[in-house]
Each structure stands twice: as structure tokens, then as C-alpha cells.
Amino acid sequence: ELVKETLLVDAQGKPVEGDAFGLDVLKQYKDWKAGVVKAEEMKYPVYKAQKDGQMLYVLPMMGTGLWGPVWGYLSVKDDGRTINGSTFDHKGETPGLGAEIATPIFEEPFEGKTFTDEEGAYTGIKVYKGGAGTTDPHGVDGISGGTITSQGVDEMLMRTLAIYDLYLKSTIVKAPEPVVEVTVMDTLATQATDIQ
Template sequence: MDTNKNSYTIIYATVMVIVVAVVLALAASLLKDRQQRNVEIERKQMVLKSVHLAKDAEQAQDKDSYIEQEYAKYITDSSITKDGKELVLYICNIGNGQKFFVMPVRGAGLWGPVWGYVSLKDDYNTIHGAVFDHKGETPGLGAEIATSHFANQFNDKKIFDNSGKFVSVKVVKGGAVEGNPHQVDAISGGTITSQAVEDMLFSNISDYLEFFSARAKKRAEAQAAAQAHAASDSLSVTNPMENN
């Protein structure tokens, strides 16, 4: 074939385009499974971190296997339905009667999405733990939401006030009031990202309120019934002195 002809150039270019396309498609196919697995491992690790588990993941000889085993041991994937919409809810059973409910949360930060996981104790009010991450917040500023220093502030905070009203947790610029169970410190220089976390928590947790309120009511009724039964039993015990 005459390589100086236009037809040769066209054929050569066409073949090269096809070859490159095939190579790229093959590479994408081969990498897809691994990419999906990486996403799953990251999700599972964040869920575990929200309940203070998998602390040794980074030191594990096989990190992925360690996370998979810890997740299978403690976490159950579940969901609830609200207004026809399915909401993901993870249930964590530690043992010794300890149970936590983990909610995924997602919102919009300054430069991109922010997300995380928040776990509640089985009083359906107290936050057990939280973990957050982001796509493009500013390093040293908004990106600090991904640090344990920021996330640990949420431990033992309350989402309902004393009257039973849902108030979530506020991320306060200038610092939370000491001892306030509904406030944490905002990030210095990361005001917009801090507000994004506050809005994200309020919006996402709100979707689960009906479920948590129903569970809390049932729990209170069970406790009241148990107390009434115990009181009844104590009254029915005969005073030994009466038999003398």
C-alpha cells in the first residue's frame, strides 16, 4: 500500500482509534470491579468508625479483609421507608445489649459534596459517634471536618432537647457553650463548611425522626411496664414479721 496516499492515512488513523478505544474499554472493565470494591471498603470502614470500631484497620496486615470481617461481625444492613422512599439504616450490635443505629448523611460543602455517618445509642437521642469526609474542601480549613478532632466533638451530644423537640447539633462559630449537649465548635476559618455540616445533620436526621420516635415510645412503654411489674411484685411479698 502506498503510504503517501490519503486513503492510507485515513485507514491508519481509523485503526489506531479503534485500537485505543478497545484498550481503554478493556482497562475500564478490568478496573471497575476493583474501584467498586474500594468504594465498598471505604463505606464499611466509615460505618465502623462511626461506632468506634475498626481502630486497628490501618495497622492490619490485610486492611480490606480486616474491615470486611469487622463489618460482618458487628453491622447489619437495614433500611426504613418514609413517604415511599427507602432510607438506609445500619444496625450495630456490639454485644452485652449494646446496639447502635447508623445513618448516612450527605450535603453540599463549599467546593463540593460533604458526607458522613452518625450513630445513635438505643435511647434514640444520644449520638454515639460520627465520621465525616469531603470531596474538595480547603486543606487546613473546611477539610478539617474529616479529622477525628472535629468528629469526636459529637460523641454523647443529644439531638432532642429536654422538651422532646428535635434540635439536632449546631456547629457554632466562635465556640460551643461549655456543657451544651446540642453544640460543637465550628472549624476556625471553615465557616461555610461548618454550616454545611450543621445543615446536613439537621436535614438528614429529620428523615429518621418518625422511626426513632416510635422506637423511643415503645422503649419507654416497655420500661414503664417493667417498673410497674417490679413494684407489684414488691408489694406482694409478705413481710416476714407478719408471720410471727
């Protein structure tokens, strides 16, 4: 079993009571789209997994494509910002077009992308039209001929990762800044000599 711990977070990225496996993410998403559930009432599952000795955060997400629901999972490295892997799927996107989100051609370029800049500011992962995503550390290429599906995945990523980013920033312990040692005695001795 890869999953070592599960939890739910609220819209502010704070852990809350509940069963991550028991949450019907699709129903909650549909209720939100219909106005039955407010955005601030939504819950987001987090699965902490161990693979090949590495801690990963598996983050489920839900959105809307051209013909219906699209969803995905991103696994995030223990730095809290780098994508380790991704998988996406759909209910009824067009074969050869939007349905391509569920293929390695779309999924593999997410590996190594980051959703924060070097200072930790949230950037999201942008799905680009026209090839711009290959050079952007925070973006991937969309699906040719699958513009609406790509836009749905883009919206899903930007909205959901913003919540997960709040959680990860509050959880990941950053390494302390290195301490710079200064030899005070040598400095004081030099100053004392200058005074005489």
C-alpha cells in the same frame, strides 16, 4: 460483621421497601438539589449494628460544603437520641480549613451529644461558630476558617436527623413509667374510723 439489619425509611421516618446498601445517597441528594426528586420522595438508609454488645443505629447523611459534597455517618445509641460516634468526609474542601471535618478534632466532640431534649422534642445537632458548641448538649464547634463547610454540615445534620428522629421515636420502646402502689385498705379503714 457489625451490621445486623438494614432498612430504608421515607421522609416521614417510616420503613419502606428497598435496599439500604443499594441506595446511591449521593445521586439522590444531587437529584433533590436539582429539583428532580422531591424531598418527600427521598429515602434514608438505616443500619442496625452491634458493637461490644451494644445496639447502634448508623445513620448516613449527605450535604454540601464550600467546594462540593460533604457526607457523614452518626452512630446513635439504643436510647435513640445520644450520639455514640461520628465520621465525616468531603470531596474537595480546603486542606487545613473545611477539610478538618474529616479529623478527630471535629468528629470526637459529637460523642455524647443528643439531638432531642429530655422530653423528646427534636433539637438537632447544631454546628456553632466561635466555641459555643462545647457547652451545648445539642451542639459542637465548627471549623475555624471553614465557615461555609461548617454551615453545610450544620444544614446536613439538622435536615437529616429530623427524618431519622421520626423513625427512632417510632422504633425505640420507652421503659414503662414506674407504678406507684397505694395501700387502699389502710386509707379506707382510716376514713371509716373518721365517719364513726
